Amino acid sequence: MALSSDASEGMDYLERLPRRVVTLYLPLAIFLFVLLFPFYWMTTTTLKPDDELYDYARFNPFWVHHPTLDHIHKLFFETSYPFWLINTMLIAVASTVISLICSVCAAYGIERLRFSGARYVGLAIFLAYLVPPSILFIPLAAIIFKLVLFDSDWALILTYPTFLIPFCTWLLMGYFRTIPYELEECALIDGATRLQILWKITLPLAVPGLISAGIFAFTLSWNEFIYALTFISSTENKTVPVGAITELVEGDVYHWGSLMAAALFGSLPVVIMYSFFVEYYVSSLTGAVKE
Amino acid sequence: MIAPAAAFLLIFLAYPLCLGFWLGMTDAKIGEPGRFIGFANFVSLAHDSVFRLVVFNTILYTAVASVLKFALGLYLALLLNRRLPLKALIRAIVLLPFVTPTVLSAIAFWWIYDPQFSIISWSLIKLGLIHQYIDFLGQPWNARWSLIAANVWRGIPFVAITLLAGLQTISPSLYEAATLDGAGPWQRFRFVTLPMLSPIIAVVMTFSVLLTFTDFQLVYAITRGGPINATHLMATLSYERAITGGRLGEGAAIADAMVPFLLAAILFSYFGLQRRRWQQGARD
Amino acid sequence: MASVEVSNVRKSFGALEVIHGVSISVADGEFVILVGPSGCGKSTLLRMVAGLESVTSGELRIDGRVVNNVAPKERDIAMVFQNYALYPQMTVAKNMSFSLELARRPKDEIADKVGKAADILGLKPLLERYPRQLSGGQRQRVAMGRAIVRDPAVFLFDEPLSNLDAKLRVQMRAEIKALQQRLASTTIYVTHDQIEAMTMADKIVVLHDGVVEQIGTPLELYDRPANLFVAGFIGSPAMNFIKARLDGGAAPTLVAASGVEIPLHAAPRVAPGSEVVVGVRPEHVRLGGEHATPARIMVIEPTGYETQVIASLAGQDVVCVFRERLSGRPGDPIPLAFEGPLHFFDPQTGEAIAAA
Numbered sequence: 055m056a057l058s059s060d061a062s063e064g065m066d067y068l069e070r071l072p073r074r075v076v077t078l079y080l081p082l083a084i085f086l087f088v089l090l091f092p093f094y095w096m097t098t099t100t101l102k103p104d105d106e107l108y109d110y111a112r113f114n115p116f117w118v119h120h121p122t123l124d125h126i127h128k129l130f131f132e133t134s135y136p137f138w139l140i141n142t143m144l145i146a147v148a149s150t151v152i153s154l155i156c157s158v159c160a161a162y163g164i165e166r167l168r169f170s171g172a173r174y175v176g177l178a179i180f181l182a183y184l185v186p187p188s189i190l191f192i193p194l195a196a197i198i199f200k201l202v203l204f205d206s207d208w209a210l211i212l213t214y215p216t217f218l219i220p221f222c223t224w225l226l227m228g229y230f231r232t233i234p235y236e237l238e239e240c241a242l243i244d245g246a247t248r249l250q251i252l253w254k255i256t257l258p259l260a261v262p263g264l265i266s267a268g269i270f271a272f273t274l275s276w277n278e279f280i281y282a283l284t285f286i287s288s289t290e291n292k293t294v295p296v297g298a299i300t301e302l303v304e305g306d307v308y309h310w311g312s313l314m315a316a317a318l319f320g321s322l323p324v325v326i327m328y329s330f331f332v333e334y335y336v337s338s339l340t341g342a343v344k345e
Numbered sequence: 346m347i348a349p350a351a352a353f354l355l356i357f358l359a360y361p362l363c364l365g366f367w368l369g370m371t372d373a374k375i376g377e378p379g380r381f382i383g384f385a386n387f388v389s390l391a392h393d394s395v396f397r398l399v400v401f402n403t404i405l406y407t408a409v410a411s412v413l414k415f416a417l418g419l420y421l422a423l424l425l426n427r428r429l430p431l432k433a434l435i436r437a438i439v440l441l442p443f444v445t446p447t448v449l450s451a452i453a454f455w456w457i458y459d460p461q462f463s464i465i466s467w468s469l470i471k472l473g474l475i476h477q478y479i480d481f482l483g484q485p486w487n488a489r490w491s492l493i494a495a496n497v498w499r500g501i502p503f504v505a506i507t508l509l510a511g512l513q514t515i516s517p518s519l520y521e522a523a524t525l526d527g528a529g530p531w532q533r534f535r536f537v538t539l540p541m542l543s544p545i546i547a548v549v550m551t552f553s554v555l556l557t558f559t560d561f562q563l564v565y566a567i568t569r570g571g572p573i574n575a576t577h578l579m580a581t582l583s584y585e586r587a588i589t590g591g592r593l594g595e596g597a598a599i600a601d602a603m604v605p606f607l608l609a610a611i612l613f614s615y616f617g618l619q620r621r622r623w624q625q626g627a628r629d
Numbered sequence: 630m631a632s633v634e635v636s637n638v639r640k641s642f643g644a645l646e647v648i649h650g651v652s653i654s655v656a657d658g659e660f661v662i663l664v665g666p667s668g669c670g671k672s673t674l675l676r677m678v679a680g681l682e683s684v685t686s687g688e689l690r691i692d693g694r695v696v697n698n699v700a701p702k703e704r705d706i707a708m709v710f711q712n713y714a715l716y717p718q719m720t721v722a723k724n725m726s727f728s729l730e731l732a733r734r735p736k737d738e739i740a741d742k743v744g745k746a747a748d749i750l751g752l753k754p755l756l757e758r759y760p761r762q763l764s765g766g767q768r769q770r771v772a773m774g775r776a777i778v779r780d781p782a783v784f785l786f787d788e789p790l791s792n793l794d795a796k797l798r799v800q801m802r803a804e805i806k807a808l809q810q811r812l813a814s815t816t817i818y819v820t821h822d823q824i825e826a827m828t829m830a831d832k833i834v835v836l837h838d839g840v841v842e843q844i845g846t847p848l849e850l851y852d853r854p855a856n857l858f859v860a861g862f863i864g865s866p867a868m869n870f871i872k873a874r875l876d877g878g879a880a881p882t883l884v885a886a887s888g889v890e891i892p893l894h895a896a897p898r899v900a901p902g903s904e905v906v907v908g909v910r911p912e913h914v915r916l917g918g919e920h921a922t923p924a925r926i927m928v929i930e931p932t933g934y935e936t937q938v939i940a941s942l943a944g945q946d947v948v949c950v951f952r953e954r955l956s957g958r959p960g961d962p963i964p965l966a967f968e969g970p971l972h973f974f975d976p977q978t979g980e981a982i983a984a985a
Contacts, residue, residue: 065524066428067683068700082424086435089442089498092453095464099456110467160350175347182354184611185362186559188580189600192587193364194357196373216358219350277446279562280580284588295448299566310456317449328444332437335444339503340510521681522714526728526779527702536727540718 096321099314100125107311125311126319135316137290138297143323145207145293146275149214153271154264156215157222162252164223165230166238176227183220187280190216195284209285210293214275221274222267225341229263230256266338269331276324294320368597375591386598395574396582396599403578404606405489407558410496414553415546417497418504423538425505426512436506443502451566454495458482458567485575488568492576496563500556504549511545512538554610559603579603630815631692631705631782632657633678638687640673640839648673648839650687655783655817655832660809662818664826665836665862671819672787674836678817679708679785692782707776708785711792713768715760715775722747722756725774746777749808766797773805777812784809786818790825802828823863827851835859852970857979860908860972866937868908869947872976877901885943892920892966897973897982905982906974911937913969914949921964926957940965 066074099107101121106113113119129135160179164172194213203209233256241251257264282293289301298316302309328335369386373379390396425436442450457464458481466478481491515538523533561580564570570577570585577585579599587596633655640648648670655661663671676682678689680701689697696704715724722743729739747753750770760768769789776784786805790798806829809816820826826833827847835842835850835858842862843855854860860868873883873891881896883905897905915921924942931937931954938949940963949965957963973982 065521065681065701068680068698078424078427078429081420082429082435085421085424085501086438089439089502092450092457092498093441093445095457096453108462110462115464115467156350156353160347163347179350179354182358184555184607185358186555186580186603186607188559188561188583189365189603190358190361192583192593192597192600193361193368195588196364196368196593197357197361212353213357215353219353223350273444279446279448279565280584283565284584295446295562298452299448310459310462313452314456317452320449321445324444324446325441328440329437332433332440336436336440336506336510339440340507516712516714518710518712518714519716521679521701522708522710522775523716523727524681524701525679525706525708526775527731532731536716536719540716 096314096318099310100318102311104311125309125315128309129312129315129319133301133312134289134292134297135294135319138292138294139319139323141207141291142276142293142295142320145210145214146272148207148211149218149275150268150271152211153215153218153222154268156219157226157267158252158257158264160219160223161226161230162256165227166235166256167248176224179220179223183217183224187217187278191280191284194281198285204285205287205291207291210278210282213281213285214278217278218271218274221342222271225267225270225338226260226263228341229260233259262334262337265331266334266341269327269335270338272327273324273335365597366601368594369601370598371594373593373597375588375593379594382594386595387602390595390598390602395577398574399577399579399582399599400602402489402574402576403558403603406493406496406560406576406578407554407610410493410500410557411550411554413493413497414500414504414557415550418501418549419508419546421501421505422508422512423534425509436509440502440506442499443506447499447562448566450499451495451563454491454498455482455567458491482568483572485572488572488576492564492567495567496557496560499563500553504553507549508542508545511542515541551611555607558607558610630657630813632690633783633815633817634688634690634693635674635678636688636690638674638677638689639685640670640677640682641685646685646839648677651836651839651841653834653841653844655815657815658813660806660816660818660829660831661834662820662826662830662832663834663836664820664823665842667821668838669836670839671821671836675708675785675787675817675819678783679706680704705782706785707779707781707783708787709769709772709776709789711788713760713772715768715771717760720757720759721752721763721771721774724760724771725778728775728779742778742780743774746774749777749811750774765793766801769793769801773808777808782815784814784816786816788820789818790820790822798825805829824865827863833863835862837862853981854908854972855981857906857908857974860974860981864910866911866948866950868910868972869914870974871907871909871943871945871947872904873907873943875899875901875903875905883907885945887944889922889943891922891943893971894920894967895971895984897984899973899982904976906976908972908974909947909967910969911948911950913967914947914951915966915968916951916953916955917964918966921966924963924965926959926961926963928959929955929957931955938963 098118101118103120103122103124106119164176198204198209198213203212237255238251241255246254279295282296286292286296289297292301294316298313298320302313302316368379370381370383371379372382372386421439425432425439429435460478460480460483463478463481466475469475470478480487482488519537519541520533523537528536559580560578561584564576564578564581565584568576570581579602583596583599586599587593635651635653637650637652638648639646639650651674653661663674665671673682677684680696680699684697688695691704691706716727719727725743725746726739729742747756750773752770752774755763755767760771763771772789790801793801802825818829830847832844833847833850834844837858843850843859850859850863854863857870861870871883871885871891873885875897876882876884876890881893883891883893885891893907899905922942924940924947926938927941927946928939929936936951936953936955938951938955940947940949942965947965973984974980975982
């Protein structure tokens with residue numbers, strides 16, 4: 055109806071403003087402050103010169119008084135950080151692409167081909183998602199070693215799909231389910247093959263699902279740590295999370311400025327991708343949980 | 346069509362899973378294959394006081410963090426469900442802690458928890474509430490609470506945003522009917538919100554418990570399990586024994602020991618809050 | 630039971646005013662129906678009476694008391710929603726007793742009231758079922774039972790029959806009317822279906838674009854519509870409107886644009902030569918006889934007990950409903966005359982013009 059509004063708006067007129075501030079705006083502000091403060095701290099630390107960083111008596115730590123790009127410079131030119139960035143990006147993109155392709159095929163097969171046991175395969179895939187990497191990393195390390203993939207990007211590109219595929223397949227199954235089967239039946243009658251149908255009809259309609267799955271897979275892959283820590287040993291081949299933790303501390307000296315810069319710039323690619331596709335990311339988050 | 350996906354999962358997931366169980370029953374070390382020793386690893390772990398402490402740590406960490414994430418996440422979801430300006434922007438901001446790679450935000454917390462330069466300590470001293478810098482990561486119990494706080498910080502957005510999606514599916518007329526029936530805010534929460542939300546709560550908390558129990562990144566990044574194993578979780582201990590210590594078989598056994606707890610947690614949270622009769626289809 | 634007074638009430642959503650100065654009075658025990666097309670503001674008005682929306686200006690009184698800023702639960706009203714809004718996790722009995730339990734009434738009082746309401750509505754065998762297991766009509770009855778148990782001063786219904794199929798709707802109409810008469814309850818009912826309004830109401834309020842077009846009993850609105858909108862809204866099939874010029878002379882005659890003359894048996898009080906809109910209900914068109922005007926059949930639809938004909942008369946389409954069977958085919962000539970009451974309207978303002 056043109057004139058209806060949602061109930062909470064309607065009955066809000068009974069709530070006085072001061073009460074609203076205390077029960078809604080104040081708690082929300084506190085949440086937002088707590089959730090965002092570490093990022094602010096990360097950024098200010100990156101930009102503060104060392105003498106300001108370690109001297110709270112003279113400089114109020116909440117502001118940046120004499121911003122500098124020294125730490126960033128040190129990070130990019132005196133460490134292997136750029137290599138790590140490239141590595142991580144490469145691995146994330148490659149494993150996302152591989153996983154999407156496999157997931158699309160698998161999801162289509164389960165949803166459309168209607169073979170007996172399809173439900174069980176679907177369930178098995180969902181259960182596969184529940185197996186945590188911290189249980190698998192030791193045997194996987196043995197396998198990777200045997201396949202002579204140790205210390206190469208391929209070790210990660212081939213193992214990341216193990217947790218990306220289950221999630222993407224599950225999500226895409228949900229999306230395929232919303233596409234009316236009649237569209238494909240029409241095409242079947244018109245003489246198209248299954249692959250043609252998938253490519254020309256189903257996929258274009260499932261594009262939002264593909265974007266959602268892709269974005270989520272990208273962030274998951276960027277966030278991965280234990281496999282990268284276990285399978286890669288040489289400095290240049292490390293990923294950003296691993297490198298930041300293991301390489302940027304020299305003995306007992308913590309270069310906090312560069313550490314924070316590493317954290318900041320390591321998070322940026324993911325956050326930028328996310329900010330362009332927020333709705334898609336949220337829909338995969340909630341899609342996975344809604345089963 | 347399923348072949349490629351199946352191939353990956355069989356080779357890199359199913360096979361390693363079985364191999365993991367096998368390894369747990371050998372005395373394999375890095376560089377030498379092991380002999381089968383049955384349950385010897387598990388027996389020695391049961392007598393290992395560090396292992397017992399670690400199990401305690403993991404259960405404590407999971408239980409406390411999950412409860413806090415649920416309570417705060419639900420509260421935030423309820424706040425976000427009300428009439429707000431800039432809601433989409435706020436929602437996007439709220440998710441940032443979850444989207445950022447865990448280790449990188451862990452580094453930030455490491456700095457925030459620094460014994461000499463912690464911004465928290467500095468602020469509390471300025472406010473006159475304490476007199477010396479807090480040793481966040483040097484004392485066992487301080488370290489535990491600090492890590493739980495970092496974990497909760499990261500996990501609240503996930504719980505909040507998924508519960509928010511669930512809240513938005515509740516028809517407003519249910520709330521209106523309850524209001525006309527005389528229900529106050531707490532009663533509306535208890536009789537409309539909670540029942541309608543419980544299936545989603547079950548799923549969200551299952552995932553949350555799973556992720557928290559098997560957490561590795563946060564602990565490894567900030568404390569590596571110290572001080573004196575106070576913050577060691579089963580995942581980090583497994584890594585330390587297997588990779589750092591070289592004893593693959595023992596490490597695998599620790600990882601395997603996680604499985605019964607996980608199964609119990611999943612079954613408990615999923616079936617405990619399962620769909621109730623009233624949600625199942627019209628059946629006479 | 631109580632009376633309800635809506636006095637010059639306005640409602641705006643932000644800068645957009647949607648209800649423009651509406652005044653309605655509902656007497657104690659009266660069944661008033663707010664009817665109008667989608668978007669006319671009837672549901673908004675009902676929600677304002679319930680307290681679910683704020684009143685931007687004007688006064689709202691229940692039983693003489695101004696309730697503009699009184700919380701919904703303090704107003705002693707009960708509402709039946711379009712989508713029933715039953716609590717899914719509670720049985721029918723629990724749904725009905727919920728409000729009494731919140732008010733901490735003694736258990737035997739609750740059981741007694743629920744039992745009585747269940748009896749009236751035939752819900753006794755369903756008391757332990759869950760809403761998911763009930764049909765649409767049963768859910769609607771539970772929603773009504775929930776309202777009855779409260780024994781409120783005013784009952785509000787928000788398009789309760791919209792989600793039911795046609796046959797069930799006819800049955801529920803009779804049940805609701807009987808219930809209201811039995812309980813002698815003050816009732817405000819919202820619908821877009823004018824048949825529901827005509828069959829159930831003591832008094833109908835016709836709303837259009839946030840303004841009251843007319844208030845009256847069903848027959849008043851049928852016999853003496855105050856303007857074009859009400860005339861065209863009430864009655865099915867809708868009234869025919871013929872635009873033409875009134876010719877003076879001994880017998881009043883309409884002259885259509887095409888030049889065709891239509892004799893009338895009554896005349897409006899306007900100067901001869903003025904443009905006028907004449908309204909004739911389809912059931913008041915007669916076949917043949919004196920003063921008939923020739924027309925041509927466009928569509929002929931026999932329904933068994935009557936025949937609907939759409940004819941072209943002087944260049945305009947006229948819908949006719951005849952009791953007799955007719956054998957005619959599209960294209961055949963058909964003589965038409967208007968008997969029964971004629972309604973005249975000003976073509977500019979749409980207001981009704983009195984007969985001379």
